[in-house]
Amino acid sequence: MVDILHFLGAAMLFVVCAQLGLLALASVRRYVHTARIQSLEVADFEERIARTHVIRKSEEAHGAPWSGWRKFEVTQTVDECGGVKSFYLRAHDQKPIPGFLPGQFLTFQLDIPGQQKKIVRCYSLSDCPRDDHYRVTIKRLPEGLVSGFFHDHVKEGSILDIKAPSGGFFLDTNKETPVVLIGGGVGITPLLSMLNSVVESKSPRKVWLFFGVRNSDEHIMKAHLDQIAREYSQVELRVCYSQPLAADVLGRDYHHGERISLKAIKAELGTSNYDFFICGSAPMMKTVIDGLRDWGVPETKIRREAFGPASVKKPAPTKGVSVVFARSDKKILWSGEEQSLLDLAEAQKIATIDASGCHAGSCGTCKTAIKSGKVTYNQDPGADIEEGSCLTCICVPETDLVLDA
Ligand SMILES: Cc1cc2nc3c(=O)[nH]c(=O)nc-3n(C[C@H](O)[C@H](O)[C@H](O)COP(=O)(O)OP(=O)(O)OC[C@H]3O[C@@H](n4cnc5c(N)ncnc54)[C@H](O)[C@@H]3O)c2cc1C
Numbered sequence: 001m002v003d004i005l006h007f008l009g010a011a012m013l014f015v016v017c018a019q020l021g022l023l024a025l026a027s028v029r030r031y032v033h034t035a036r037i038q039s040l041e042v043a044d045f046e047e048r049i050a051r052t053h054v055i056r057k058s059e060e061a062h063g064a065p066w067s068g069w070r071k072f073e074v075t076q077t078v079d080e081c082g083g084v085k086s087f088y089l090r091a092h093d094q095k096p097i098p099g100f101l102p103g104q105f106l107t108f109q110l111d112i113p114g115q116q117k118k119i120v121r122c123y124s125l126s127d128c129p130r131d132d133h134y135r136v137t138i139k140r141l142p143e144g145l146v147s148g149f150f151h152d153h154v155k156e157g158s159i160l161d162i163k164a165p166s167g168g169f170f171l172d173t174n175k176e177t178p179v180v181l182i183g184g185g186v187g188i189t190p191l192l193s194m195l196n197s198v199v200e201s202k203s204p205r206k207v208w209l210f211f212g213v214r215n216s217d218e219h220i221m222k223a224h225l226d227q228i229a230r231e232y233s234q235v236e237l238r239v240c241y242s243q244p245l246a247a248d249v250l251g252r253d254y255h256h257g258e259r260i261s262l263k264a265i266k267a268e269l270g271t272s273n274y275d276f277f278i279c280g281s282a283p284m285m286k287t288v289i290d291g292l293r294d295w296g297v298p299e300t301k302i303r304r305e306a307f308g309p310a311s312v313k314k315p316a317p318t319k320g321v322s323v324v325f326a327r328s329d330k331k332i333l334w335s336g337e338e339q340s341l342l343d344l345a346e347a348q349k350i351a352t353i354d355a356s357g358c359h360a361g362s363c364g365t366c367k368t369a370i371k372s373g374k375v376t377y378n379q380d381p382g383a384d385i386e387e388g389s390c391l392t393c394i395c396v397p398e399t400d401l402v403l404d405a
């Protein structure tokens with residue numbers, strides 16, 4: 001009898017200890033998870049502060065940006081390859097133009113016949129800073145309103161309204177740490193600016209460029225890239241063709257007969273100790289970024305630029321909160337189906353939010369004041385955003401929300 005009581009006592013003690021152990025383990029896990037998120041947030045915050053500092057220093061050194069719209073004249077257009085054209089732009093007032101950080105973009109406002117309002121789009125600067133002109137390189141998209149307008153109607157002598165260079169995706173040219181640039185298709189444009197800046201400044205910085213396209217028909221600035229790889233020993237160029245043409249030669253035109261893959265990147269680099277800059281299609285960016293994370297590359301060393309709404313990550317499906325458009329006198333229950341507050345505003349025909357912009361968090365056109373509540377961003381804002389406002393094209397409500405719209 002005594003043995004049985006001993007046994008039962010020991011068993012109960014074991015169960016209690018096991019439960020306490022599990023509880024303690026769960027608390028430790030929660031603590032580690034929270035600490036990890038907090039340290040990521042701190043790292044992200046510090047990174048943003050550092051980036052702002054670099055932008056301010058660059059403005060001091062290379063001239064402050066103009067505010068609002070400034071007129072530029074197209075001085076030259078160049079066909080780069082199938083469906084991709086470069087546009088050279090000189091300030092119409094002939095006054096000096098400020099420099100920029102390689103990777104930044106220009107914002108254009110266009111008056112397109114048949115459109116009720118002016119349309120805004122962003123295009124990356126595709127060359128390093130020059131004294132007297134900027135260059136952008138634009139791919140024509142099927143049915144694309146602005147890219148089609150550029151290709152069909154913007155010619156030498158055209159005058160365009162442009163906002164000063166901006167954006168948080170840039171190469172800090174004061175550093176000499178090795179970098180890996182990974183570009184898909186026209187996503188090479190900001191990376192070209194980075195590459196050109198490194199070699200023209202005679203920096204010894206090591207640069208790897210992985211460039212993925214379908215085949216030689218889409219190989220933007222092939223001759224220029226080949227020349228840089230030949231002339232500068234610090235530059236390693238690796239071109240990936242996913243669908244090489246019969247005339248494309250492995251080893252001459254391209255190095256990997258596949259899409260850009262992390263397997264190829266890892267095999268070429270050997271170590272992950274680089275700063276990575278990525279710009280391309282949404283699937284390419286997702287594959288590469290997930291792979292880099294798995295490889296142990298810290299989040300702060302992975303910089304990315306999304307070119308448009310198709311590249312924007314789907315937000316976490318917040319549901320059941322309400323969104324009030326105060327000036328339009330509308331209250332809507334957020335179903336979690338729209339990708340952004342701007343999508344919701346467009347669906348509800350809210351005219352007080354301007355939907356003619358980039359839809360990618362870059363141009364600031366959709367900026368709206370928040371009267372109460374909180375939003376969550378589904379990608380890093382590229383445009384400046386002050387406390388109390390939000391870029392509706394890349395955020396969703398986190399709590400009940402009242403917008404001044
Ligand atoms: C920071 C930044 C930098 C950029 N840099 C570059 C650059 O250097 N070069 C470059 O070429 N682009 C760049 N872009 C992309 C560029 O801004 C435009 O998004 C791009 O040119 C498409 O604009 P669009 O007006 O031609 O196409 P849109 O008319 O906006 O259409 C985009 C695509 O969506 C499709 N579409 C439109 N409406 C619908 C609909 N209702 N249903 C289904 N499909 C639809 C169109 O067919 C088209 O393929 C950049 C974007 C950002 C944010």
Ligand code: FES
Nearest residue numbers: 357358359364393
């Ligand atoms: S539309 Fe450009 S930032 Fe939202």
